[in-house]
Amino acid sequence: MKTGSACRDCGASSIRTACSTPSSATASAPAGQDPSPFACGLIVCQHGVMTLIRSSSAWSQPEIERFLADCVIPVRLACLTPRRQPIVCSLWYLHEDGALWCATQKTAKVAQYLEQHPFCGFEISTETLPYKGVRGQGEATLSVERGPDILLQLIDRYLGTRDSAFARWLIARSSGEVAIAIRPRWLTAWDFSARMRSK
Numbered sequence: 709m710k711t712g713s714a715c716r717d718c719g720a721s722s723i724r725t726a727c728s729t730p731s732s733a734t735a736s737a738p739a740g741q742d743p744s745p746f747a748c749g750l751i752v753c754q755h756g757v758m759t760l761i762r763s764s765s766a767w768s769q770p771e772i773e774r775f776l777a778d779c780v781i782p783v784r785l786a787c788l789t790p791r792r793q794p795i796v797c798s799l800w801y802l803h804e805d806g807a808l809w810c811a812t813q814k815t816a817k818v819a820q821y822l823e824q825h826p827f828c829g830f831e832i833s834t835e836t837l838p839y840k841g842v843r844g845q846g847e848a849t850l851s852v853e854r855g856p857d858i859l860l861q862l863i864d865r866y867l868g869t870r871d872s873a874f875a876r877w878l879i880a881r882s883s884g885e886v887a888i889a890i891r892p893r894w895l896t897a898w899d900f901s902a903r904m905r906s907k
Contacts, residue, residue, distance in 0.1 A: 855885035
């Protein structure tokens with residue numbers, strides 16, 4: 709099992725490695741929520757930083773963070789409707805302070821859904837061979853205050869300019885944006901590079 713890095717909040721290097729053997733915590737988890745991470749073989753900083761990496765992950769924490777920073781592909785975000793039906797949407801994202809930040813209009817359905825049911829799933833993966841990526845589950849919070857700022861950062865990241873017609877259209881609507889911060893409860897990575905090269 710890979711080890712994590714020091715706690716980003718307190719600087720402590722105390723990392724607890726979870727047993728991968730299922731425990732009673734799995735059976736007693738509340739409906740709609742993950743069981744205890746220690747029943748899933750995750751690595752958790754004892755000081756509460758949400759840097760949880762599954763033991764089966766193909767990449768270490770630094771490798772995952774590097775991929776999330778470098779990969780300019782929308783995140784596929786899965787959440788629940790008010791009727792608890794799953795829905796998936798694609799959003800621009802940036803990785804900052806251990807969270808995935810997105811932006812959308814305050815009136816967008818996805819913002820309403822996440823406000824009502826903040827637990828969500830997500831995936832960022834390459835669209836060309838060899839396939840690789842990161843997926844996980846997390847909890848979303850909304851920030852109206854950070855909406856316009858996050859939108860500008862996303863425009864810079866995905867468009868590379870604020871002067872295009874599309875960028876200007878987005879900026880003109882920025883007062884109606886809300887930021888979405890997805891803080892992972894767990895992460896895992898997969899990488900099919902080796903098996904695809906061998907075929």
